[in-house]
Amino acid sequence: MNSAIRRLAVAAMILMLALMANSTYLQAFRANEINGRNDNNRVRDSQFSVNRGPILIGSTPVAQSKPSNDRFKYQRTYPSGPVYAPVTGFYSYRFGRAGIELTMNSELNGSDPSMAFRRIIDVISNRPQQGGSVTLTLNAAAQQAAYKGLGSKTGAVVAIEPKTGKILAMATTPSYDPNRLASHDSTKVDAAWKSLNEDKDRPLSNRAAQELYPPGSTFKLVTAAAALSSGKYTPDTKVSSPAELPLPQTTVPLVNEDGKNCGGSNNATLTVALRYSCNTAYGSVGLALGPDALREQAAKFGFGARPLAELPSVATSQFPGDPNEPQTAQSAIGQFDVRATPLQMAMVAAGIANKGEVMKPYLVQNVKTPDLKTVSETKPESLHQAVTPQVASQLTAMMVDVVNNGTGKPGQISGVQVAGKTGTAQTSKDRPPYAWFTAFAPADDPKIAVAVLIEKADIARDDIAGGRLAAPIAKSVMEAVLSQ
Structure with missing residues (x-):
């Protein structure tokens, strides 16, 4: 017992x-x-009774809490709604958080360890908990220009300050109004959530950072960087550039979009080949360099790494693991299995603009307590030296030539030298190609680098081109920053 x-x-x-x-x-x-x-639910109920701090651009709130006459005490509102939604995200009782509202949640509700002293003071003085403010790096004029430029098109814009990595604009369309999800009327919130998730155009997706696309000819900047960095090429080196480039292991050749040789020559220089976005020229360069050189160069620009921890679900841009020779030629022109976000292609342009140094992109400038004491401030941080300053200078001159004399003419700005590259990425016969443009300005002292992707526009397939569709939007975003 x-x-x-x-x-x-x-x-x-x-x-x-x-x-x-x-x-x-x-x-x-x-x-x-x-x-x-x-x-x-317990924490959620408690947090909804907290005066959540604002998300700011400068001193202007793009998300803020206002007193409400219900059990939650405060209502989250978004004054500019869809314009900033891909960045701010939403704060919803029914469906949680997204964007900066998710990743900076503890700072915004005041529970972050950096605000522990403030919380102790609140308890002693019997004051209710209050959240801190998060100030973003976005430039209001650039963001508005990006959103307006996209209009009814499906696409995305990202702009970066090359010397620091500050994100100046991040817009996507179609967007959504976060106020619909922040409502305290559960019936309306459920209806809005159902509508947004059933929309085939996926307005809840941040196309600028969460979606991967074939970058098309904008990737030729990476191929050109690898070529110049190898020491075997200069901007004046002539490469094979016929109308059709025979490829090993296949009877299907690589062709130029217009069915002609490059600039009237079967042996164009690297500069001329970039000017006219010559597929056969850069395909032949890719074959000569090999996939390892292309992959290594892409990695130096940020491919293969997650570039922006301040947003959830940021996609990692990719270069294929083990392509054969035909696939390598296709990869060299941004096709086959090469995939990139608009954020990544903006980083490529920004790296070239910043003398070859790629800075870590960031969205949060600082976090402050409710009494405006700064608890954190983001400092610029270098990621990689993608190319040498000499190679960056060569690439800049080649990109200026694209805008002055080639496919990038619609990106020209009066009185300002612009460096850019167009792209038109083919996908499948049953959907239109993607239109790209990435650029920076002024070319001799860059203040802004930008990438524009147009996923879908209501025009004929044959009229879709990076210069025609994407470059004018990039121009308006650059002008918005340069005019300040």
Whole structure:
């Protein structure tokens, strides 16, 4: 009998210790994770009664909380709605958080460890908890120009300050109004959520950073960078540029879009080949360099890494792992399995603009307590030296030639030298190609680098081209920054 009691006592003690260990583990190591879960109703109810801090551009709120006459006490509002939605995201009782509202949640609701002293003061003085403010790097004029330029098209714009990595604009269309999801009327919120998720154009997706696309001829900048960096090429090196380039292992040749040789020559220079966006020339360069050189150069610009932790679900741009020779030629012109975000292609342009140094892109300028004490400030950080300053200078001159004399003419700005590259990426016969343009200006002292992607526009397939569709939008965004 005593033996049975002892076994029962030991078992009870083990269970008690296990319970204490699990409780300690949850409170000490997983508290932040559990508190941050969108489905944690207790925490969610508590947080909705907090005066959540604003998301700012300069001193202007693009997300803020206002007093409400219901059990939640505060209503989250978005004054500019769809313009900033891809960045701000939404704050919804029913469907959680997205964008900056998600990644900076603890700062915005005041629970972050950096605001611990403030919370102690609030408890002592019997003041309700209040969130801190998050100031973004976005430039209001550039953001408005990007959103207006996209209009009814499906696409995205990203603009970066080359010397720092500050993101000056990040717009996508179609967008959505976060106010619909932040409403306290659950019936209306459910209807809005259903409508947004059933929309085939996916307005909730941030195309600028969360979607991957074939970059098309904008990737020729990476191929040109690899060629110039190899020491085997200069901007004046002549390369094979016929109307059709025979490829090994296949009877299907690589062809130029217009069915002609490059600029009237079967042996164009690298500069002329970039000017006319010559597929056969850069395909032949890619074959000569090989896939490893292209992959390594792409990685130096940021391919293969997640570039922006301040937003959730940012996609990683990709260069194929082991392409054969025909696939390598296609990859060299941004086709086959090469995939990139508009953010990534803006980073390529910004790296060239910044003398070959790619800066880490960032969206959050600083975080402040409710009494305006700065608790964190983002400092510019270098990611890679993608190319040498000499190669960057050569690429800049080649890109200026594209805008002055080639496919990038619609990106010209009066009185300002613009460096740019167009792209038209083929996908499948049943959908139109993607139109791209990436550029920076002024070419001799860059203040802004931009990438524009048009995924879909309501025009004839044969009229789709990067210069025609994307370059004018990039021009308006650059002008918005340069005019300040």
